[in-house]
Amino acid sequence: MDKHRVMILGTGPAGLTAAIYAARANLEPLVVEGAEPGGQLTTTTEVENFPGFPEGVMGPELMENMRQQAERFGAKFLTGLATSAKLDQRPFRVTVDDDEEFEADALIISTGASAKWLGISGEAEMMGRGVSSCATCDGFFFRGKPVIVVGGGDSAMEEATFLTKFATEVTIVHRRDTLRASKVMQDRAKANPKIKWALDTEPVAVEANEKTVTGLRVRDNASGEERVLAADGVFVAIGHRPNTEFLENQLQVDKVGYIVTKEPSSATSVEGVFACGDVMDPVYRQAVTAAGSGCKAALDVEKFLEASVTHDTSAATA
Ligand code: NAP
Numbered sequence: 001m002d003k004h005r006v007m008i009l010g011t012g013p014a015g016l017t018a019a020i021y022a023a024r025a026n027l028e029p030l031v032v033e034g035a036e037p038g039g040q041l042t043t044t045t046e047v048e049n050f051p052g053f054p055e056g057v058m059g060p061e062l063m064e065n066m067r068q069q070a071e072r073f074g075a076k077f078l079t080g081l082a083t084s085a086k087l088d089q090r091p092f093r094v095t096v097d098d099d100e101e102f103e104a105d106a107l108i109i110s111t112g113a114s115a116k117w118l119g120i121s122g123e124a125e126m127m128g129r130g131v132s133s134c135a136t137c138d139g140f141f142f143r144g145k146p147v148i149v150v151g152g153g154d155s156a157m158e159e160a161t162f163l164t165k166f167a168t169e170v171t172i173v174h175r176r177d178t179l180r181a182s183k184v185m186q187d188r189a190k191a192n193p194k195i196k197w198a199l200d201t202e203p204v205a206v207e208a209n210e211k212t213v214t215g216l217r218v219r220d221n222a223s224g225e226e227r228v229l230a231a232d233g234v235f236v237a238i239g240h241r242p243n244t245e246f247l248e249n250q251l252q253v254d255k256v257g258y259i260v261t262k263e264p265s266s267a268t269s270v271e272g273v274f275a276c277g278d279v280m281d282p283v284y285r286q287a288v289t290a291a292g293s294g295c296k297a298a299l300d301v302e303k304f305l306e307a308s309v310t311h312d313t314s315a316a317t318a
Helices: 015-023 039-041 059-072 135-142 154-165 183-190 287-317
Strands: 002-007 030-031 077-078 084-088 090-096 100-109 112-115 147-150 170-173 194-200 201-209 213-220 226-230 233-236 240-242 273-275
Touching: 002 015, 002 077, 002 287, 015 030, 015 039, 015 059, 015 287, 039 059, 039 077, 100 170, 135 154, 135 233, 147 154, 147 213, 154 170, 154 233, 154 287, 213 240, 273 287
Parallel strands: 002 030, 002 100, 030 077, 100 273, 147 170, 147 233, 170 194
Antiparallel strands: 084 090, 090 100, 112 240, 201 213, 213 226
């Protein structure tokens, strides 16, 4: 069986930054690319808030650059999905694509989180062309235009409030007549004159011409009637799902499934397993915060492996 000192699962900004640091520390990490190589940034177009790019950078290009940087220092990449892991023994065991097994002395989990989508007609087709799940990433492109936010939780309130900085108006479409969001977030959104409400209203289809989104077809739950709300952008804010199913509760996760780390380190409840990026961060979820946490995870692994060697050597000489 192929054995490595460190395996990194996931290749978003967190995983790739961890790979750069681990490779530069001569740990020759094996990096498993997962279902979405490059992570969520590869589904966006221009990234304008990653430091160091005054003119912005395309998401896929940024991720390709990070990958090449990691490769340059000796990181090895494997295309495949980590489908299961055995964390109750060391070396840890990771199965990729239900088929190949690998061993590693330390693991960095950076499998990210996936935005939940509505699954309605037009949504997937118009992704990146008016449909988005990230107001911080894409809000700027809707300056002077009307947009819609779908959802009734804190994310929807936060995204809608943020979008009022750019959009002419923001309509919140929510499937029930009561919101799930905390009172403080609701109150802030309700006090914003640019925010309009379509409650007890179900999204039915994203309307678009050949190039861009033109609106959202919705159904009024009380009357059953359908209408189209005109908008240039539809932001889906119905929550995220951390990609932790493959771990089958072998380490501590919160009630939604995000990995719990021992702040300020990236250590998880299993010694030798570290987590970084969106898989452990339900709050900030930015490329730059993910990259920062990836750096922390690699430094933590380096320290952990050094301590294990010292421990093994002293045990052998005792
Ligand atoms: P959430 O609390 O789970 O809310 C998701 C919302 O989307 C709910 O209103 C839900 O409707 C709706 N929804 C889910 N599936 C849907 C579907 N298929 N069709 C239409 N609507 C759908 O998720 P979240 O807002 O992302 O928040 C996640 C966690 O992060 C929460 O604990 C939240 O407090 C926290 N958070 C905090 C902040 C902050 O404090 N600044 C900001 C963002 C998030 P129902 O209500 O009908 O279920």
